[in-house]
């Protein structure tokens with residue numbers, strides 16, 4: 107019996123599971139999967155990436171004639187397989203469709219639309235929260251996206267099960283294969299699968315069409331729209347491992363790990379006999395154990411979970427410092443042949459929250475030094491290439507962060523893979539705090555998909571919900587907790603509660619860890635009131651700052667980059683850190699935010715401001731000055747960061763700061779000492795200096811020894827461009843991408859701190875610029891362009907590799923400036939199995 111559409115949707119709600127399904131072949135070297143079994147292989151499973159060669163066209167939310175006839179008549183769903191939409195017509199001419207590859211976010215491509223409010227403009231505009239893009243019900247012509255892809259399937263696929271997997275489509279997707287509506291999915295953040303076996307054309311062309319409707323949003327921040335995560339096609343034997351059907355649950359006791367393996371089998375074929383063979387390979391690549399289940403008899407249509415157990419003495423533990431991963435190869439063996447297999451990575455570590463002593467990882471106290479982040483990046487919006495997700499995690503780690511809150515929705519699977527691999531603790535969050543069937547299904551789908559990730563240390567069931575203090579809210583929270591505990595009893599649940607008066611009330615009773623948003627000054631009182639309740643700062647600090655701006659001018663829409671400005675509910679970084687790092691009962695927390703993101707341009711929530719300013723890093727990942735504050739007190743290296751720049755008017759009084767973790771800093775202007783400052787723990791040092799051009803120098807001492815010096819020199823006019831990239835090579839897989847940074851320098855090679863020159867990018871060779879940015883929270887320039895103005899001396903391009911191997915040369919030029927170029931080596935890699 108086939109997995110029906112209903113089953114597939116239901117399975118998302120109730121079945122069990124694990125990490126990203128399967129061997130994504132290109133990653134084999136990175137994930138060190140165990141070698142294939144030596145038993146004969148009749149393996150059917152093939153996992154093909156469906157990211158390439160799509161076509162896109164806008165539909166219309168209000169006019170069926172402009173929406174490929176979708177809903178033109180009342181009989182849209184009258185007959186299966188016909189009459190749904192002309193977009194599914196196999197012979198449709200695609201001349202006015204746009205060719206593209208996934209991941210894709212169409213909102214990032216749209217122009218900004220100023221507020222429609224007549225003057226005087228309100229102090230706040232709700233459209234500011236989404237970044238002033240024309241998406242939503244007021245914009246029917248840019249809120250429906252049609253995607254279409256044709257692919258061939260060989261005749262030999264007949265008899266296999268074919269399952270499509272969508273990792274994320276924003277939102278309300280209707281999926282149509284060969285004219286049949288094969289499924290739909292509302293949530294923009296849930297991964298889902300659809301069994302399409304019955305609808306495929308075997309030995310011929312298949313037309314896959316998605317109608318994606320972003321008329322309704324799910325958040326109060328920029329969300330993007332479209333197929334912004336990967337799409338896969340799995341070809342499976344009738345008896346196969348269910349989607350996300352492997353769970354390696356480990357628990358640590360003394361020096362030994364108890365690992366329970368649960369494998370969900372689906373038998374869509376006739377009754378048969380089979381066994382499960384599970385091989386675990388350690389972080390060192392050596393086989394730890396092979397477990398063989400007894401032979402099982404599976405009836406036609408049966409779904410069954412097979413459990414296996416192993417005790418692993420002296421396991422290598424996973425931690426942010428040493429993210430050791432085990433790999434599990436799960437095989438279904440039938441008549442001595444392997445007919446299905448899948449690789450799942452997992453880690454062994456223990457986690458515990460203590461109300462008095464905070465968070466413990468592997469028995470040791472670990473302060474959670476986290477940031478909250480939305481999935482949004484300069485140039486690409488929510489459609490972030492996997493390698494850029496990795497890069498973002500690395501950027502956060504560079505300043506000592508060890509934790510990531512995926513606010514306020516389930517993350518892209520590859521982001522969680524990056525956290526596992528690079529060592530980053532994760533607070534995973536569902537989007538909607540409700541116990542209606544669909545919301546619980548979304549929650550369950552997240553846990554089933556993600557529970558193998560050692561990086562995830564807690565499940566968050568909600569954020570700042572109006573119902574948080576009510577009895578009904580508590581009922582909802584307890585129902586959600588039951589779902590969490592049933593699918594994963596190993597992790598605590600939390601929720602982010604706002605407003606001091608709410609803490610401890612309503613939903614708090616259901617939480618294993620109380621998540622407090624902001625209001626740091628009230629944490630001691632809460633702890634006294636509820637000394638048994640573990641506590642974490644689910645959203646904290648939240649300095650608003652604009653990179654490179656040091657003079658406050660509200661009319662400009664920019665904030666200063668000192669750690670001095672924050673919304674009324676929030677605090678500076680220093681205030682947060684002095685509380686969090688010194689009270690053991692605060693497990694740590696998540697600064698709002700790691701990266702700037704589109705929308706919520708607080709404190710200037712109105713046109714023309716379009717991006718947030720909460721980030722420690724800007725939208726491109728360029729460091730703001732506070733980056734070095736966190737690096738000083740979260741990281742392990744000596745830090746001495748001197749700011750602001752040294753281009754002012756003669757005689758102007760300038761507030762000079764240093765973020766440093768050394769003992770003492772002495773400041774010099776053109777060789778004359780301006781005094782020494784003792785560095786107090788978790789604080790900056792500062793001087794008021796009357797500007798004179800030249801050289802400002804800070805010297806940092808530890809135990810009386812000079813350890814670091816930092817210099818700011820008065821820069822001259824823009825004269826040249828410098829290009830840099832933290833990678834030298836890209837994989838030639840049509841997906842790998844890197845951030846290329848541009849600096850505008852004077853003739854002596856000094857950054858020009860207010861340079862705004864327009865920089866044009868030209869790429870030769872195997873690749874292209876797929877987006878540009880500059881971190882300016884009020885820039886209305888296009889992200890999809892080959893040029894960008896610098897903002898305070900910097901801008902960036904996201905460069906993606908094609909397939910042809912060889913040099914990828916990026917040139918950046920600007921009128922009147924000496925241009926620069928950079929070459930990345932595009933390396934040949936075996937093509938990823940794709941359709």
Ligand code: GAL
Pocket residue numbers: 514569570604623645648673698706708
């Ligand atoms: C919080 C909210 C976040 C973000 C932030 C801005 O209340 O949970 O999503 O909106 O405020 O300050």
